[in-house]
Amino acid sequence: MSYQVLARKWRPRNLQEMVGQASILRMLTNALEQKRLHHAYLLTGTRGVGKTTLGRILAKCLNCETGITPTPCGTCHACQAIDAGQFLDLYEVDAASRTKVEDTRELLDNVLYAPTQGRYKVYLIDEVHMLSNHSFNALLKTLEEPPEHVKFILATTDPKRLPVTILSRCLQFHLKRIVPEQITAHLQHICTAETIINETPALAKLAKAADGSMRDALSLLDQAIAYGHGTVNQSDVNTMLGNMAQDDIRPLLEALAAQDGKQLFNISSQLAEHSPDFEQVLEELISLLHHIAIAQVVPHAVNVDESIALLAKRFSPQEVQLYYQIALLGRRDLALTPTPHQGFEMTMLRMLAFKPGTHLTPIAENAPPTIAKASIPNDPSTPATPDAPPIATTQDTTDWRHLLSQLELTGMAYALAANCTLEKITANKVILALSDKHQPMLNPKLQERLAEALTRHFKQPITLDILITAAELATPEKQQQQEKKQHLDTATQTLLQDPQIKQLIDLYDATVKVSLLP
Ligand SMILES: Nc1ncnc2c1ncn2[C@@H]1O[C@H](COP(=O)(O)OP(=O)(O)O)[C@@H](O)[C@H]1O
Ligand SMILES: [Mg+2]
Numbered sequence: 001m002s003y004q005v006l007a008r009k010w011r012p013r014n015l016q017e018m019v020g021q022a023s024i025l026r027m028l029t030n031a032l033e034q035k036r037l038h039h040a041y042l043l044t045g046t047r048g049v050g051k052t053t054l055g056r057i058l059a060k061c062l063n064c065e066t067g068i069t070p071t072p073c074g075t076c077h078a079c080q081a082i083d084a085g086q087f088l089d090l091y092e093v094d095a096a097s098r099t100k101v102e103d104t105r106e107l108l109d110n111v112l113y114a115p116t117q118g119r120y121k122v123y124l125i126d127e128v129h130m131l132s133n134h135s136f137n138a139l140l141k142t143l144e145e146p147p148e149h150v151k152f153i154l155a156t157t158d159p160k161r162l163p164v165t166i167l168s169r170c171l172q173f174h175l176k177r178i179v180p181e182q183i184t185a186h187l188q189h190i191c192t193a194e195t196i197i198n199e200t201p202a203l204a205k206l207a208k209a210a211d212g213s214m215r216d217a218l219s220l221l222d223q224a225i226a227y228g229h230g231t232v233n234q235s236d237v238n239t240m241l242g243n244m245a246q247d248d249i250r251p252l253l254e255a256l257a258a259q260d261g262k263q264l265f266n267i268s269s270q271l272a273e274h275s276p277d278f279e280q281v282l283e284e285l286i287s288l289l290h291h292i293a294i295a296q297v298v299p300h301a302v303n304v305d306e307s308i309a310l311l312a313k314r315f316s317p318q319e320v321q322l323y324y325q326i327a328l329l330g331r332r333d334l335a336l337t338p339t340p341h342q343g344f345e346m347t348m349l350r351m352l353a354f355k356p357g358t359h360l361t362p363i364a365e366n367a368p369p370t371i372a373k374a375s376i377p378n379d380p381s382t383p384a385t386p387d388a389p390p391i392a393t394t395q396d397t398t399d400w401r402h403l404l405s406q407l408e409l410t411g412m413a414y415a416l417a418a419n420c421t422l423e424k425i426t427a428n429k430v431i432l433a434l435s436d437k438h439q440p441m442l443n444p445k446l447q448e449r450l451a452e453a454l455t456r457h458f459k460q461p462i463t464l465d466i467l468i469t470a471a472e473l474a475t476p477e478k479q480q481q482q483e484k485k486q487h488l489d490t491a492t493q494t495l496l497q498d499p500q501i502k503q504l505i506d507l508y509d510a511t512v513k514v515s516l517l518p
């Protein structure tokens with residue numbers, strides 16, 4: 001017989017076999033004993049805590065031939081068919097793969113007909129938040145007037161994405177993460193039953209890494225058994241988990257090497273989704289950097305694996321030293337940050353912001369060109385006044401920026417408008433100014449699109465004149481750039497005040513480089 005993964009082999013078949021979730025099980029048991037049943041249940045909770053399992057058990061509780069019961073017999077035709085996935089009145093749908101409305105319609109088409117085999121038709125819709133809006137509407141219609149013989153069991157990891165109309169018609173049960181002690185005990189139970197030699201601290205380590213998910217715990221146990229050739233011991237488990245952690249962390253360093261802030265941010269958010277122990281993540285990062293530093297000095301050392309050798313080539317030794325130092329400080333101060341995730345993210349952003357070896361150029365030195373508010377000269381060829389003082393945002397331009405945001409313009413038409421200032425506006429005419437530098441953007445088609453947008457906005461015909469001027473204009477586009485720059489300046493100044501950063505600058509002769517994430 002082929003190897004069956006533990007998570008499938010050990011799927012609980014009745015309420016008594018479920019680990020954790022005590023209060024939910026008690027409520028369901030009472031409801032089943034008293035036959036006080038709701039027509040739609042919503043099971044929520046992170047992955048691998050028993051939502052699908054509980055849904056199938058409920059289908060048995062409702063359809064067991066011994067009667068509606070919290071303790072289905074497991075031997076009647078209905079119980080066995082449900083366990084084998086062959087029960088005709090259990091409609092199990094994975095909404096993640098069937099999101100189109102036709103699918104839901106097709107599914108709900110025969111909802112009105114009586115069940116063929118059992119007492120109830122049970123619709124178990126997994127990952128229900130993935131349904132399209134149309135599908136939700138089809139489902140909602142049925143939930144509003146459910147036939148007597150139908151029960152819905154909806155499951156999702158993300159109830160926030162469900163429409164309230166659906167939420168309000170379901171009885172919701174939130175399945176909690178399972179505590180490490182209960183996971184460890186369950187792993188122990190399974191190892192004993194499977195005659196797997198094991199060390200309890202090794203199982204506890206797997207349980208902790210599973211972070212509340214029994215499915216994750218069982219697949220980690222599968223891997224540990226394979227890794228340890230049939231036994232589960234502490235040192236194997238440590239090596240295995242360490243290697244896995246480094247697999248998760250390597251992409252962070254790759255993003256750092258590519259100086260790709262967006263990617264770095266994405267990876268760090270993905271990491272956070274599994275709510276890891278960030279102190280441990282930083283420790284793994286520190287030890288990975290240590291390996292990289294060694295690989296830089298002794299490229300052909302026996303223990304250097306290929307991915308580390310590649311990373312070693314992408315950083316300078318100074319960079320590795322600097323990142324190592326930043327990671328150490330980040331780990332030390334993790335307890336002081338509002339959340340470990342935030343502390344971790346700041347540590348990564350700090351690494352991105354530093355480049356050793358170059359000198360610090362305060363941003364203020366390359367200030368933006370001064371911008372003047374131009375009035376349209378009678379003669380458009382009149383050059384702009386030199387030395388014009390920097391403008392404060394004038395009323396006109398603010399209004400134009402506001403108006404522009406309401407015009408529903410896109411693409412080139414938006415770009416053109418954003419490079420104009422508003423000179424005059426009357427009942428049926430709008431006059432804009434455009435700097436001669438941007439004159440190449442202007443063409444009749446775009447001007448027409450702009451006029452149409454204005455006409456739509458004011459709900460009356462508007463003619464549009466665009467005057468060309470040699471003056472510098474304080475356009476919405478320029479304002480936006482200025483604001484962005486101010487943002488960056490403020491961020492840079494704040495960073496430069498940070499005592500840790502000052503220390504790093506001194507230690508490594510480093511430069512602060514701040515850029516905006518897109
Ligand atoms: N509460 C639990 N008690 C015992 N085993 C569980 C529990 N939750 C999950 N499992 C194990 O994990 C596997 C997957 O669980 P599943 O119900 O599909 O999780 P979910 O639907 O919440 O993602 C099950 O087959 C079972 O082996
Ligand atoms: Mg599931």
Ligand SMILES: [Zn+2]
Nearest residue numbers: 064073076079
């Ligand atoms: Zn039965």
